[in-house]
Amino acid sequence: MSLNSIKVQQQDFDFAKEVDTLEENNLVDGATVTFVGRVRNNNDGCQVKHLFLEHYAGMTEKCLFDISQQARERWQLGNISVIHRYGKLALGEKIVFVGVTSKHRQDAFMAAEFIMDYLKVSAPFWKKELTEQGERWVAAKAKDSKEANKW
Amino acid sequence: MSLNSIKVQQQDFDFAKEVDTLEENNLVDGATVTFVGRVRNNNDGCQVKHLFLEHYAGMTEKCLFDISQQARERWQLGNISVIHRYGKLALGEKIVFVGVTSKHRQDAFMAAEFIMDYLKVSAPFWKKELTEQGERWVAAKAKDSKEANKW
Amino acid sequence: MAKVATGPEIKRVEQMIKVLFFAAIREQLDCEELELKLNAEANTICDIKASLSEKGADWQKVFTDPTLLVAVNQTMVDDAQSLKSNDTVAFFPPVTGG
Amino acid sequence: MAKVATGPEIKRVEQMIKVLFFAAIREQLDCEELELKLNAEANTICDIKASLSEKGADWQKVFTDPTLLVAVNQTMVDDAQSLKSNDTVAFFPPVTGG
Numbered sequence: 001m002s003l004n005s006i007k008v009q010q011q012d013f014d015f016a017k018e019v020d021t022l023e024e025n026n027l028v029d030g031a032t033v034t035f036v037g038r039v040r041n042n043n044d045g046c047q048v049k050h051l052f053l054e055h056y057a058g059m060t061e062k063c064l065f066d067i068s069q070q071a072r073e074r075w076q077l078g079n080i081s082v083i084h085r086y087g088k089l090a091l092g093e094k095i096v097f098v099g100v101t102s103k104h105r106q107d108a109f110m111a112a113e114f115i116m117d118y119l120k121v122s123a124p125f126w127k128k129e130l131t132e133q134g135e136r137w138v139a140a141k142a143k144d145s146k147e148a149n150k151w
Numbered sequence: 152m153s154l155n156s157i158k159v160q161q162q163d164f165d166f167a168k169e170v171d172t173l174e175e176n177n178l179v180d181g182a183t184v185t186f187v188g189r190v191r192n193n194n195d196g197c198q199v200k201h202l203f204l205e206h207y208a209g210m211t212e213k214c215l216f217d218i219s220q221q222a223r224e225r226w227q228l229g230n231i232s233v234i235h236r237y238g239k240l241a242l243g244e245k246i247v248f249v250g251v252t253s254k255h256r257q258d259a260f261m262a263a264e265f266i267m268d269y270l271k272v273s274a275p276f277w278k279k280e281l282t283e284q285g286e287r288w289v290a291a292k293a294k295d296s297k298e299a300n301k302w
Numbered sequence: 303m304a305k306v307a308t309g310p311e312i313k314r315v316e317q318m319i320k321v322l323f324f325a326a327i328r329e330q331l332d333c334e335e336l337e338l339k340l341n342a343e344a345n346t347i348c349d350i351k352a353s354l355s356e357k358g359a360d361w362q363k364v365f366t367d368p369t370l371l372v373a374v375n376q377t378m379v380d381d382a383q384s385l386k387s388n389d390t391v392a393f394f395p396p397v398t399g400g
Numbered sequence: 401m402a403k404v405a406t407g408p409e410i411k412r413v414e415q416m417i418k419v420l421f422f423a424a425i426r427e428q429l430d431c432e433e434l435e436l437k438l439n440a441e442a443n444t445i446c447d448i449k450a451s452l453s454e455k456g457a458d459w460q461k462v463f464t465d466p467t468l469l470v471a472v473n474q475t476m477v478d479d480a481q482s483l484k485s486n487d488t489v490a491f492f493p494p495v496t497g498g
Contacts, residue, residue: 016170019167027242027243033184035182035260037181038182059392084400095399106264113256123397125400126394126397137395138398204497209474210490267498273495275497289496290494
């Protein structure tokens with residue numbers, strides 16, 4: 001039985017616990033790849049104080065689930081877990097977690113990167129930064145579209 | 152200051168603690184990618200009971216350090232941590248850990264995969280499996296050379 | 303309780319859609335949500351955008367921006383997508399999560 | 401304490417290298433480590449392999465296998481690498497860590 005866990009939540013999560021859940025009772029998969037994205041202290045040269053993440057509740061969960069299903073169609077995967085937070089996030093706080101297990105490391109690496117690349121261009125989240133120069137919506141990056149198009 | 156932590160050890164490690172060390176006091180890097188490799192219960196169709204990992208002490212550390220330095224030359228990285236175990240390893244036990252932080256997720260993904268691919272073909276570790284059919288040295292896979300050659 | 307229409311006389315039910323706005327778009331329009339009557343002859347996203355553009359200068363700016371994204375019932379679609387009663391349409395800027 | 405050579409008479413010091421064997425190779429040769437005298441005229445890995453091949457059938461099989469890997473002082477090298485006194489040479493099969 002493969003786990004497909006999608007969570008969109010305001011509260012923080014325990015990285016170690018999430019990885020334990022991802023890996024537990026699984027002697028088949030030899031490879032686990034995880035990604036954690038955090039609030040950086042600078043973006044486009046501005047000092048960031050905190051982020052506010054808005055999302056389209058319902059569509060985000062659906063979208064993340066669809067992406068993880070697409071990853072399953074492309075690679076041989078065991079368990080997938082995606083967590084994305086919303087609301088106010090302080091410097092250094094975790095924003096997103098992606099965890100993938102597989103029999104083979106290549107599949108796990110590819111799938112985790114694919115999920116992040118697709119999430120970046122298709123999951124309805126929007127970041128507003130509070131910088132020393134005031135509030136501003138973060139602009140989408142052309143680089144992100146390019147990275148999603150490589151798949 | 153960038154962390155370059157290389158450990159070759161017999162004892163198990165605490166994944167969460169290693170990731171905490173990798174990420175601590177770091178508000179610059181927004182991305183952390185980790186890889187964990189474990190003893191699988193089957194390989195080439197044989198039921199594996201446990202592994203015994205031999206290594207060339209001294210050269211393994213040197214080799215892992217060289218690989219992490221090569222990764223630094225290719226991508227913009229923050230901290231790098233590599234742990235590889237040796238000795239007797241039971242089913243499901245952790246064998247290897249690679250953790251990389253970066254400002255950008257692409258760099259972190261690439262570097263972690265690069266380190267694993269290179270480690271696979273150049274770090275002097277050898278696996279002996281105890282299967283239901285007896286002991287045998289694990290054969291190197293052509294696929295692994297191919298994956299290292301893609302870089 | 304609503305009265306149920308009986309006999310040969312059929313009550314014409316209004317075909318409505320719900321429209322949502324997110325993030326910078328919501329702020330620019332100062333509007334989170336509205337309801338629109340669906341026109342049987344002009345029922346694509348393209349038609350909805352044209353009709354919303356007429357609500358004022360801010361609206362025209364938003365609905366002529368080529369980067370504007372749109373979802374119907376929580377699935378991304380393009381402007382040719384046609385709509386049916388009770389659909390939920392959401393307009394939003396390029397996403398920036400992760 | 402060793403006697404220190406003094407005066408015009410210089411003691412000829414033997415040029416030795418250490419050779420290590422790992423994993424399946426160690427088992428096939430039933431040998432973990434040995435010392436070899438270095439020949440000033442034939443001092444490449446290629447030469448060492450030729451000389452070790454003469455130790456018997458098992459040895460010949462190991463040292464003519466094209467997949468055999470070799471490191472000098474813990475750095476991978478190829479067969480053309482020449483050696484100097486006190487070098488440590490290690491022979492091993494393709495690696496299978498990770």
